[in-house]
Amino acid sequence: MTAPTATLLPVATARQTRARLRAALRGERPALWAALAMLVLDSALTLAGPLAIGRITQAVADHRGAGALTGPVLLLTVAAVAGALTGWAATVLLARAVLTVTGRLREDALAAALALPVDTVEAGGTGDLVSRVSGDAERVSEAASGAVGDFAAAALTILVTLAGLAALDWRFALAGLIAVPLQAHTLRWYLRTSRPLYAAGRSADGRRASALLGAFTALPTLRALRLAPGRQAEVAQTSAEAMAYEFGATRAATRFYGRLNIAEFTGLSAILLVAWALVRSGHADIGAATTAALFFVGLFDPVNTLLGTFDSVQQATAALARIAGLTLNGPDKERSSAPGAVRPGEGIVVRDLRHRYGDHGPDVLRGIGLDIAPGQRLAVVGTTGSGKSTLASLIAGTRTPYAGGVTLDGVPTDQLAQRSGESARRIVLVTQEHHLFPGTVADNLRLAGRAASAPDVEAALAAVGAADWVAALPEGADTVVGRGGTRLTARQVQQLALARVLLLDPEVVVLDEATAEAGSDTARTLDRAALALTEGRTAVVVAHRLSQAATADVVVVMADGRVVERGHPDELRAAGGVYARLWESWTRGGDRTHHRG
Numbered sequence: 001m002t003a004p005t006a007t008l009l010p011v012a013t014a015r016q017t018r019a020r021l022r023a024a025l026r027g028e029r030p031a032l033w034a035a036l037a038m039l040v041l042d043s044a045l046t047l048a049g050p051l052a053i054g055r056i057t058q059a060v061a062d063h064r065g066a067g068a069l070t071g072p073v074l075l076l077t078v079a080a081v082a083g084a085l086t087g088w089a090a091t092v093l094l095a096r097a098v099l100t101v102t103g104r105l106r107e108d109a110l111a112a113a114l115a116l117p118v119d120t121v122e123a124g125g126t127g128d129l130v131s132r133v134s135g136d137a138e139r140v141s142e143a144a145s146g147a148v149g150d151f152a153a154a155a156l157t158i159l160v161t162l163a164g165l166a167a168l169d170w171r172f173a174l175a176g177l178i179a180v181p182l183q184a185h186t187l188r189w190y191l192r193t194s195r196p197l198y199a200a201g202r203s204a205d206g207r208r209a210s211a212l213l214g215a216f217t218a219l220p221t222l223r224a225l226r227l228a229p230g231r232q233a234e235v236a237q238t239s240a241e242a243m244a245y246e247f248g249a250t251r252a253a254t255r256f257y258g259r260l261n262i263a264e265f266t267g268l269s270a271i272l273l274v275a276w277a278l279v280r281s282g283h284a285d286i287g288a289a290t291t292a293a294l295f296f297v298g299l300f301d302p303v304n305t306l307l308g309t310f311d312s313v314q315q316a317t318a319a320l321a322r323i324a325g326l327t328l329n330g331p332d333k334e335r336s337s338a339p340g341a342v343r344p345g346e347g348i349v350v351r352d353l354r355h356r357y358g359d360h361g362p363d364v365l366r367g368i369g370l371d372i373a374p375g376q377r378l379a380v381v382g383t384t385g386s387g388k389s390t391l392a393s394l395i396a397g398t399r400t401p402y403a404g405g406v407t408l409d410g411v412p413t414d415q416l417a418q419r420s421g422e423s424a425r426r427i428v429l430v431t432q433e434h435h436l437f438p439g440t441v442a443d444n445l446r447l448a449g450r451a452a453s454a455p456d457v458e459a460a461l462a463a464v465g466a467a468d469w470v471a472a473l474p475e476g477a478d479t480v481v482g483r484g485g486t487r488l489t490a491r492q493v494q495q496l497a498l499a500r501v502l503l504l505d506p507e508v509v510v511l512d513e514a515t516a517e518a519g520s521d522t523a524r525t526l527d528r529a530a531l532a533l534t535e536g537r538t539a540v541v542v543a544h545r546l547s548q549a550a551t552a553d554v555v556v557v558m559a560d561g562r563v564v565e566r567g568h569p570d571e572l573r574a575a576g577g578v579y580a581r582l583w584e585s586w587t588r589g590g591d592r593t594h595h596r597g
């Protein structure tokens with residue numbers, strides 16, 4: 001078995017996992033207590049069977065008539081009916097509470113996954129993330145709906161049965177307890193062996209999912225370059241690792257149950273010996289001895305269930321720790337700027353901002369300082385690879401800086417992005433990577449705000465210059481678009497994305513979109529749409545086309561991860577520096593994308 005390499009998405013500690021579970025349990029405690037009460041009753045009723053059979057045995061031993069059977073048979077009947085009722089009530093109460101709690105855990109995991117910073121996901125691997133919100137969440141749900149109830153029922157049955165044994169004769173209870181040290185030893189051995197196997201197994205699953213997802217995502221390239229066999233080998237290796245852990249865990253479980261059988265044998269032998277001695281010495285009758293032996297045999301299943309559910313509980317705990325880990329934000333949290341005092345009206349402050357991709361990559365931003373006042377429009381220009389997009393994503397807070405920080409009114413923007421609700425939407429990043437979600441044009445816009453009225457949707461479409469073509473669609477804004485519907489052009493998808501942001505109405509918009517060819521109709525339409533979006537709010541625009549910079553309040557020119565010029569676009573043009581040269585070559589025409597390299 002290959003030693004597992006640490007996954008980069010964090011895993012919660014036991015204490016953090018418990019806190020998460022407690023939070024998910026809110027409001028469900030009364031139902032859980034009621035279920036527990038039903039389980040106690042149910043366990044007590046299971047003792048009726050051995051008691052009745054003991055009485056019947058005694059009646060036969062005493063050569064009593066058939067009338068002696070009435071009592072035991074009545075007891076069996078009443079216990080069977082009552083047991084069915086209490087069992088049903090316990091199952092329903094437990095299921096309701098457990099389904100609610102696991103539902104919450106799943107939702108929280110998904111919300112946390114969607115709020116993860118881009119660089120955390122890139123570092124940890126999308127596959128690991130998918131395996132946490134699907135496989136791990138499934139494991140927790142399964143264990144919670146099966147193991148929790150089984151565990152509680154088994155524990156209570158064991159306690160009630162031991163009390164029953166003691167009520168017959170304390171020596172029966174003592175004989176039964178002989179099995180306990182063996183069982184405890186077996187359990188300790190099992191936990192020690194299987195716990196690391198399960199944790200490593202879940203990580204191996206995550207790596208396998210990562211390898212698979214990586215191969216699927218890169219399929220066209222792998223085919224084109226004939227690299228598929230290499231990736232196949234990687235998938236096969238991660239698969240073999242995951243299987244090796246599964247085998248290890250199964251081997252441990254088989255040995256575990258084998259050792260439990262030895263404990264059962266020892267306990268039952270002790271009970272029979274004690275029964276023989278007590279009956280012989282006249283301290284117990286045949287009926288009581290039969291009941292005691294049946295009580296003990298009745299313990300086999302609950303003991304196996306109790307100890308066996310540790311298995312599922314352990315797997316679920318490992319899975320839960322991985323799910324809870326999603327809310328921790330990992331190593332990036334340490335890097336994130338410390339939250340300072342909230343300073344309303346301060347705007348965006350960028351201080352000594354540095355960034356590198358991966359822990360060992362070169363610095364792509366080398367100490368940037370900027371102040372962007374509320375309502376100001378800042379354009380960022382520079383050659384390809386100078387760090388414009390990196391700066392944009394750090395300002396928007398979708399990435400976490402390697403050093404330094406970006407704050408909006410005193411709050412680090414990478415922390416804003418991880419919050420839910422309105423505060424997360426104070427700042428929005430628009431790139432050219434847009435998804436058209438399955439649904440109508442209006443649905444796609446309402447993703448931003450469910451409550452947006454039809455006139456709001458129309459106004460947003462008009463503002464980005466999309467009103468005409470949307471009106472020309474078969475059913476206007478109610479036309480289904482994207483896969484399975486009307487296909488849209490890249491420009492149209494981009495316009496919908498901009499309209500969506502208009503409905504979101506963020507305080508700050510960071511624009512980094514570069515699909516359009518400069519000078520084209522599309523570029524002009526999108527420039528106008530972007531301008532509409534920046535109207536009345538703070539804006540940072542990565543000017544892939546210099547026309548986007550001309551209307552800015554301030555332009556910063558970047559080169560090699562640094563700001564080399566800053567000022568009003570007209571001043572910079574007059575100053576004859578880098579910006580002026582870029583502007584000159586751009587306006588010479590024919591070479592309007594020159595500044596992008």
Ligand SMILES: Nc1ncnc2c1ncn2[C@@H]1O[C@H](COP(=O)(O)OP(=O)(O)OP(=O)(O)O)[C@@H](O)[C@H]1O
Pocket residue numbers: 357364382383384385386387388389390391596
């Ligand atoms: N995800 C990434 N992983 C590793 N390196 C990256 C990543 N994204 C960008 N880089 C590198 O960081 C540097 C800055 O890239 P960035 O995209 O910020 O520049 P840019 O000025 O926006 O370029 P362009 O105009 O081509 O978009 C480049 O050297 C680039 O190769």
